[in-house]
Amino acid sequence: MIEAAIKNAVEVDGLEIVRGGRSMFTEMSWELPDGKFLAVTGPSGIGKSSLLACLGGRLRQHHGTFRLSTADPRQVGVIFQNLRLSRNLSVLINVLCGQLGSQPWWRTLFSFPAAERQRAFEIMCELGIGELANKPVRKISGGEQQRTAIARVLYQSPSIIFADEPTSNLDAGLSAKMLGILRNQCDTEGKTAVCVLHDAELVEEFADVELRLDSRVEHGWSLRKIR
Amino acid sequence: MPRLSWRERFTAFRATLLLFAIAVIISLPAMTGSGRDLNYWENFMRFAGKFFPPDLSVTPTVLVALGETIQIAVMATFFAAIIALPLAVAGSQNIAPRWMNLVTRMILNVIRTLPSLIWALLAVAVVGPNPLAGVIGLTFYSIGYLGKFYSDAFESIDAEVSDGLRASGANAVQSFQYGMLPQVKPLILSHVLWMLEYNIRSAAIIGYVGAGGIGLLLHTYQEFGHWDRFSTVLLFILILVTTLDLFGEWLRGKILRDD
Numbered sequence: 001m002i003e004a005a006i007k008n009a010v011e012v013d014g015l016e017i018v019r020g021g022r023s024m025f026t027e028m029s030w031e032l033p034d035g036k037f038l039a040v041t042g043p044s045g046i047g048k049s050s051l052l053a054c055l056g057g058r059l060r061q062h063h064g065t066f067r068l069s070t071a072d073p074r075q076v077g078v079i080f081q082n083l084r085l086s087r088n089l090s091v092l093i094n095v096l097c098g099q100l101g102s103q104p105w106w107r108t109l110f111s112f113p114a115a116e117r118q119r120a121f122e123i124m125c126e127l128g129i130g131e132l133a134n135k136p137v138r139k140i141s142g143g144e145q146q147r148t149a150i151a152r153v154l155y156q157s158p159s160i161i162f163a164d165e166p167t168s169n170l171d172a173g174l175s176a177k178m179l180g181i182l183r184n185q186c187d188t189e190g191k192t193a194v195c196v197l198h199d200a201e202l203v204e205e206f207a208d209v210e211l212r213l214d215s216r217v218e219h220g221w222s223l224r225k226i227r
Numbered sequence: 228m229p230r231l232s233w234r235e236r237f238t239a240f241r242a243t244l245l246l247f248a249i250a251v252i253i254s255l256p257a258m259t260g261s262g263r264d265l266n267y268w269e270n271f272m273r274f275a276g277k278f279f280p281p282d283l284s285v286t287p288t289v290l291v292a293l294g295e296t297i298q299i300a301v302m303a304t305f306f307a308a309i310i311a312l313p314l315a316v317a318g319s320q321n322i323a324p325r326w327m328n329l330v331t332r333m334i335l336n337v338i339r340t341l342p343s344l345i346w347a348l349l350a351v352a353v354v355g356p357n358p359l360a361g362v363i364g365l366t367f368y369s370i371g372y373l374g375k376f377y378s379d380a381f382e383s384i385d386a387e388v389s390d391g392l393r394a395s396g397a398n399a400v401q402s403f404q405y406g407m408l409p410q411v412k413p414l415i416l417s418h419v420l421w422m423l424e425y426n427i428r429s430a431a432i433i434g435y436v437g438a439g440g441i442g443l444l445l446h447t448y449q450e451f452g453h454w455d456r457f458s459t460v461l462l463f464i465l466i467l468v469t470t471l472d473l474f475g476e477w478l479r480g481k482i483l484r485d486d
Contacts, residue, residue, distance in 0.1 A: 056394065074396035084391035088409040097405050101396020108401055156395055 007069075009034045009160055009192035010055065014064035017050050024050055025213060025220030028064065032209070034159075035190040037183055039203040042213030047220075048196045049081055051213070052162045055194065069192075070159055074101040077158035079166045081196075083149040087138040091129060091148050094137055095120040098156035120155050126181070127151050128174075142169040150178055154185070161185070163195040167202070175199065179206040278458035285456045289444065289463050296440035297467075299361040299433075300426035306362070307369030308419045314370065315377030321386055322407070332378070338371030347433035356437030364438055365426050372425075376418040380411040417479045424468075424475045431464050 008031040015028040024047030032038050040048045053059035055066055056078050070076065077098070085094050096112045098120075107113070112120075124130045127147045132140055137148060146169045153161055161182065167175035183206045185191040197203050203210055203226070210224045317323045318331035341349075347364030354360050389406025397405070434442020441460060448457040 058390075058394070072396070073394060076395075078391070078394055080387075080391055082387065084388050086388055086405055086409045088412055089405065093405070097392055097397070098395060100392055100401040100405065101398075103401075105398055105400040105404075109404070158395075 008032055009036070009069045010038075010194065011067045012055075012064070013066065015051075015054070015061055015066055016063035017047055017054055017059070018062040019047065019050055023062070023220070026063070027219045028221050030209075030211065030223055032192060032194070034069065034192055035186050036208045037186050037193045037195065037206060038209045038211055039207035040194065040196045040211045040213065041198065041200075041203060046213040046215065048213055049164050052078075052164050052194065052196060056162050068160060074156070075159045077153035077156045077161045079149050079153050079161070079163040081164040081168075083145055085137045085145060085148055085152075088136055090134050090136055091124065091140065091144075092117065092120060092133040094148050095124055095151045095155050098152040098154075101156075120151070123151050123154050124148075127154075127178070143171070143174065146170060147174070147178065150181075154181070159191055161191060161193045161195075163193065165196050165198065167197070167199075175202060176205070182206070274454075277454035278461075280455065281459040281462055282453070282455040283459055285459055286463075289441065289460055292434075292441040292444045292460075293463055293467060295358055296430040296434075296442075297427060299358050299365065299438075299440050300423060300430040302362045303365030303369055303430075304419060304423040304426050306366045307373050307422065308415075310366070311370050311373035311377055314374040315381060316403075318374060318378040319381035321382055321384070322403075331374070335371050335374040335378075338367060339375065341368070343368040343429040344433060344436060347438040348436045351437045356439075358439030361430055361433050361438035361440055364433060365429055368429070369422050369426060373418060373422055377411070377415060380414040380418070381407065384410040413482050416482050420475055420479055420482075424471050427471060428468060431468075 010032040012031070013029050016026045017024045028051075040051060042048055050059055054061050055068070056076065068076065086097070089097075093112075096116060099116065100108060103112075103116075121130060121133060124133060127150060129140075129144055129147050129151065132144060132148075137145055140148070146166065150163075150166055153163070163182070166182075167178055170178060179195075179197075179202055182193050182195065186193055186208075195207070197207070207226050210226055212222050212224065213220060214222065314331055314335065317327045318335060320328050323331070343365055346367045347361060350360035350363040350367075354363060384407055386407075388410065389402040392402040392406045393399075430440045430442070431445075432442045434440040434444065435446045437443070441464065445457060445460050448454070448460065
């Protein structure tokens with residue numbers, strides 16, 4: 001399902017996802033080159049999260065195939081809709097967890113190397129959560145938790161980022177800032193982002209391509225090039 | 228007008244009450260005494276009178292034995308808290324394979340079946356009558372309980388957190404350490420604290436079978452009929468257990484509230 005050695009970051013061919021006996025969309029085909037930002041939009045329950053779960057290897061498709069440019073799970077970062085943070089661990093440790101896959105287990109058994117902690121802290125400062133470093137995640141706000149999840153993926157530094165509504169708990173200013181950081185990662189480091197978004201203005205401002213899921217159109221999806 | 232059938236009226240609560248009432252009736256023969264014409268109240272007052280006033284001259288001896296009791300309980304809880312962890316992981320359905328769950332849970336059940344006094348008795352038979360026997364006996368007993376408690380805690384966690392870490396390349400040890408363990412840590416601490424309280428109470432009695440601690444003193448005073456000294460020991464146990472109860476309740480509340 002996840003295969004390496006393709007020229008695009010993500011290639012989807014004839015994909016169909018069925019949830020609860022209902023087909024979300026059919027015959028979905030598109031390609032996303034490296035360094036591009038794809039926004040997935042559409043009403044609630046239409047299959048946006050299911051598509052991301054499928055591309056992330058956590059949900060089996062009904063028909064079709066998809067390929068990613070990397071088969072290494074460390075190169076695929078996911079910002080989950082429900083964040084999946086360790087609530088009893090500090091914000092800093094949660095961010096550091098982004099790189100667990102790149103460290104042998106014995107190096108992370110008691111603590112993380114000082115240089116790694118510093119790098120994680122710098123990312124947190126960039127996202128405006130530096131002062132929360134030692135606070136347990138359970139004691140910070142929903143928006144701060146969301147930024148912690150974003151910081152974890154940025155620290156992981158994958159080549160492909162799947163983000164499921166990464167700004168749902170953030171105000172307009174912070175949403176723009178976070179998406180700006182993701183956009184910058186695409187432009188300067190050639191990373192690829194597939195991001196579920198609801199705000200049309202943010203889509204126009206940051207995305208290269210919009211994949212709209214809509215049950216009223218043929219096959220339940222449409223693709224629009226923004227820039 | 229439709230009427231409820233007897234099945235609908237016969238709730239689980241009513242069924243339990245009925246079963247309990249039947250059990251009480253069947254158990255009535257347990258109330259049979261020796262058959263002799265005894266004055267229970269007079270017997271009680273005569274025996275209780277021997278406890279007063281408590282002989283406080285034995286306080287230093289009692290305090291030393293009490294210290295040993297606490298030491299036995301602390302060491303047993305320490306060993307059990309560590310040994311129970313891998314057993315709990317093996318016994319958790321959401322972590323280990325099914326066959327391993329069954330084997331581990333069976334072992335933990337067997338351990339819990341024997342009371343702490345029996346474990347202490349077995350340990351005395353192996354290492355002789357000393358505090359080490361108390362530590363070994365209570366360690367085994369505590370493993371049975373902590374293993375079960377930890378296991379239940381692990382089964383109640385949100386597996387999505389560790390799954391998320393696995394998805395980003397973390398290995399099994401890392402996803403356990405950073406995804407599962409932090410979720411159960413407050414519960415584990417609370418259970419260990421409860422076990423420590425329980426072990427201090429148990430350690431006060433296992434001396435009866437020679438496993439050290441204040442129970443040995445109780446046994447000696449009972450054998451020689453020194454009931455005034457016996458009551459001094461009971462008094463100190465009461466003070467210790469009450470203090471421990473209050474402190475434990477406060478600390479457990481704090482640990483769980485902070486969660």
